[in-house]
Amino acid sequence: MKYAFFPGCTMANRLQFAEKSVRMIVPEFGVELVDLAFTCCPEPNAVRSLSEDTWVTFAARNIALAEAENLDILTACAGCHESLTLAKHELDTKPERKEKANEILKGMGLEYKGTSSIIHVHQLLFDEIGVETISAKVVRPLPIKVVTHSGCHLLRPQKILQVDDAEVPVKLDMLCEALGMDPLEYMDKVMCCGAGVRKTDSDTSYAVLKEKMTSMVMVEPDAIVVFCPTCFITFESGQRITNRLFKTEFKLPVFYYTELLAIAMGLPDTDALLADHRVKIELPEFSDTKKEDSESIPT
Amino acid sequence: MVDNSHNQELEDLREAARPCFQCGICASSCPVFRVAPEMNPRMSVDSIITDGQVPAEGNEWLCAYCLMCEERCPMGVSLTEILMGIRNISSKEGKAPPDFVESAEALLARGCLSPTSNRSVKKRVDLGLPDLPQPDPEHVKLIFEVTGAYEVLEANRVAVKEEAE
Ligand code: SF4
Ligand code: SF4
Numbered sequence: 001m002k003y004a005f006f007p008g009c010t011m012a013n014r015l016q017f018a019e020k021s022v023r024m025i026v027p028e029f030g031v032e033l034v035d036l037a038f039t040c041c042p043e044p045n046a047v048r049s050l051s052e053d054t055w056v057t058f059a060a061r062n063i064a065l066a067e068a069e070n071l072d073i074l075t076a077c078a079g080c081h082e083s084l085t086l087a088k089h090e091l092d093t094k095p096e097r098k099e100k101a102n103e104i105l106k107g108m109g110l111e112y113k114g115t116s117s118i119i120h121v122h123q124l125l126f127d128e129i130g131v132e133t134i135s136a137k138v139v140r141p142l143p144i145k146v147v148t149h150s151g152c153h154l155l156r157p158q159k160i161l162q163v164d165d166a167e168v169p170v171k172l173d174m175l176c177e178a179l180g181m182d183p184l185e186y187m188d189k190v191m192c193c194g195a196g197v198r199k200t201d202s203d204t205s206y207a208v209l210k211e212k213m214t215s216m217v218m219v220e221p222d223a224i225v226v227f228c229p230t231c232f233i234t235f236e237s238g239q240r241i242t243n244r245l246f247k248t249e250f251k252l253p254v255f256y257y258t259e260l261l262a263i264a265m266g267l268p269d270t271d272a273l274l275a276d277h278r279v280k281i282e283l284p285e286f287s288d289t290k291k292e293d294s295e296s297i298p299t
Numbered sequence: 300m301v302d303n304s305h306n307q308e309l310e311d312l313r314e315a316a317r318p319c320f321q322c323g324i325c326a327s328s329c330p331v332f333r334v335a336p337e338m339n340p341r342m343s344v345d346s347i348i349t350d351g352q353v354p355a356e357g358n359e360w361l362c363a364y365c366l367m368c369e370e371r372c373p374m375g376v377s378l379t380e381i382l383m384g385i386r387n388i389s390s391k392e393g394k395a396p397p398d399f400v401e402s403a404e405a406l407l408a409r410g411c412l413s414p415t416s417n418r419s420v421k422k423r424v425d426l427g428l429p430d431l432p433q434p435d436p437e438h439v440k441l442i443f444e445v446t447g448a449y450e451v452l453e454a455n456r457v458a459v460k461e462e463a464e
Contacts, residue, residue, distance in 0.1 A: 009411035012431060013419045020426045037432040039410040039439060045364040046402035046412065049386035050395055050455075053446040058406075061438060104445050108438050156366035166370050192330045196363030199398035204361060207334035272426060 001128070003074035004066035004116075005033035006084070008229070009040050011077050015229040017273040018256035022076050022121055024267055025258050028137065029129050033074065036065045044083040044153065045196050053100070059087030060101040063118070064110040073118045078228035081120040082153035082161065088118060089160050121258060122154060122163055122227045126171045134178045139266040141180025141289050144222040144281070148172040148183055149212075149235070151228040152192050166190065175257060176225055179264040180289070183225075188215035195234040206242045213239060213250050223253040223281055225260065232256055236278050253281040305388055309351060312384045316344045318374040325368035325378055331361055340368045340378050343385060353385045360386065360396050390451050393458030400455045407443055407452070410434045 007019045026033060039058055042048075048055035063084060066073045075081040091098045092114045101112055119127075125134060150169045158166035167190060173183035194208030213235070216224065226232050232254050239250035254277070263270045263283065274280075325340040326332045332339055338361035346354040353359075359382045368378040389395065405412050410433070423430075443449050 007431075009413035012423075013411070013413045013415050016419070016422045016426050016428055020428060023428070035429055035431055037434045039434045040406055040412050042406055043402065043412050046399050047406060048383055049360075049399055050390045050403050050451050051446055051448050052383065052387055054403075054442060054448040054451075057442045057446050061442065104442060107441055108435070152363075152365040152367070156370045158370065190367070192363050192365035192367065194330065194363060196365060197331060197361055199401075200360055200396050201335075204331060204335045204338075205363070208330045208363065211330065211333060276422075 001030060002032040002034060002071060003119075003124075004036050004069060004071040006038055006041070006062070006073050006075045006077075006080055008075065008077035008080040010079070010233070011229040015232055015256070017276055018229055018232065018259065019076065021256060021258040021262045021270075021273050024262045024270075025265065026124075028265060028267070029133070031074075031124070034069065034071060036069065038062045038065060041077075041080040041083040044079055044086070048083075055083070056087045056090055056097060057101050057104055059084050060091055060098075060112040061105060061108065061110060063088060063091075063116055064105055064112045066116045067113050068110065070115075072116050074124060075118060075120045077230065078120070078151035078153035079230055081118065084118045085161055088114070120154060120163065120227070122150070122172065122175075125175055125257075125261075131174050131178045134175065134261070138179055138264045139290065140264050142260060142264050143180050143182070143284060143289060145182045145184055145220070146176055146223050146225045147186050147189075147216045147219065147221040148176060148225045149189070149193065149231055151226060151231045152190075152196075154227060155190060172225065172227060172257065176260075179260055181225075181260070184219040184221055186215050186219045186221075188212055191215070193231050193234040194238070195230050198234070198238075202241075203245065206238060206245050209234060209238045210242050210246050210248060213242065213248070213252070216252065217250065221252065223255055225255050225257055227257050229256065239279075251279055253277060253279045305391070308384060308388055309347070309353075312347050312381055313351060315377060315381055315384075316347045319344045319348065319372075319376050320374060321345060322373065324371050324373060325376075328367045328371045330365060330367065331363050335361060338362065340382065344376065344378065344381060347381065347385070353388055357389065357394060359389075360399070391454060393454040395451075395455045397459060400452065400459070403448065403452055407439060407448075410436065410439045 042058045154163045155166045164171045176183045194205040198205040236254040
């Protein structure tokens with residue numbers, strides 16, 4: 001399997017260790033990544049608010065680049081995934097949109113055809129590779145309690161994105177279970193982290209984060225697991241600001257899922273991934289959790 | 300600045316909002332409404348239907364674009380499209396908040412919103428990540444030009460200046 005990889009600007013410029021973890025794990029499942037000259041997806045909220053046409057045309061150009069190489073796109077950020085997928089939906093369902101975009105793309109020697117599909121790492125792992133295959137690769141189970149946050153832009157609108165159930169998402173939890181983790185249910189599991197209004201009104205944004213994290217800490221997890229660099233940054237850095245603003249005491253480590261996958265698979269150099277985490281966690285020692293050779297276990 | 304295309308856009312939004320029966324499920328599902336009740340998606344829709352105009356307070360810019368309202372609306376009203384439509388109209392009138400304008404400026408200047416820095420480049424090198432191919436700046440300019448983004452930017456730059464004076 002070969003994909004045009006779309007890490008997105010947030011991951012590429014601010015959460016490089018998460019990008020690294022994606023690039024580390026995919027070859028283990030026979031997946032090859034190709035880098036193309038993408039622009040920003042563009043970010044689904046900011047640019048689209050100013051001009052729908054601008055938003056859809058940037059996305060059409062990005063998708064057309066992958067189509068020219070006959071590749072499907074693999075996204076790693078929920079925001080990029082939503083933006084590209086919704087734009088594709090617009091272009092595929094409204095012929096006048098597609099025609100208009102193609103008139104512009106012609107000037108760049110590109111054409112949007114609608115032939116490439118767009119999948120997120122979440123879908124690659126759960127739908128294409130599958131929990132069982134992942135589970136079989138685990139050499140170092142991670143017995144920690146986690147709360148998962150799939151992210152608004154992977155869950156909604158469900159009828160277009162079709163990543164998981166928008167009200168009761170379970171797939172990221174199942175992916176965590178495959179690594180030996182214990183995913184906990186919590187009240188506001190599908191609520192937003194607040195990132196979308198951070199720049200416009202930061203107090204409101206952190207008030208949303210406070211609600212979300214209050215619900216998380218009620219079930220006493222060891223860590224948060226996400227599938228989006230923007231959610232990652234919101235939880236990891238935002239909790240400190242929330243603590244300052246609202247006198248809360250949040251101190252939860254955050255992981256992008258594939259970091260934990262790389263560790264559980266026993267891949268080399270995973271220390272480099274964790275070095276930049278701002279809230280540290282003591283993961284159980286390798287020797288304590290190493291899977292026994294199944295043949296040596298008497299049945 | 301009189302622009303008649305707004306009338307058509309408003310008419311389209313009104314049509315999209317028509318099934319709404321003001322049940323309030325959107326507002327009660329909204330994470331922003333939960334902490335800042337001045338942001339109320341139900342009211343934004345109501346203002347489009349009953350007054351035929353975009354709400355004057357500009358609260359739609361507080362929407363976090365989480366799509367919860369839309370997912371839960373029992374009438375299938377696409378609230379985020381309506382909120383985006385409202386924002387598109389007020390952007391043309393130069394009413395976009397500065398951070399939205401900044402994002403568009405960043406996209407124009409570099410083709411991405413999250414800027415690269417010496418530090419971020421060094422991080423990539425240290426982790427052994429590849430150099431990502433960069434988009435042709437002419438492509439970015441062309442899209443801005445042909446889709447009217449320059450005019451929207453200009454309208455908001457003027458508004459920012461007037462505010463400062
Ligand atoms: S949930 Fe739908 S029908 Fe109910 S108030 Fe909101 S837009 Fe109207
Ligand atoms: S998309 Fe906006 S209005 Fe709708 S629930 Fe989310 S924050 Fe509220």
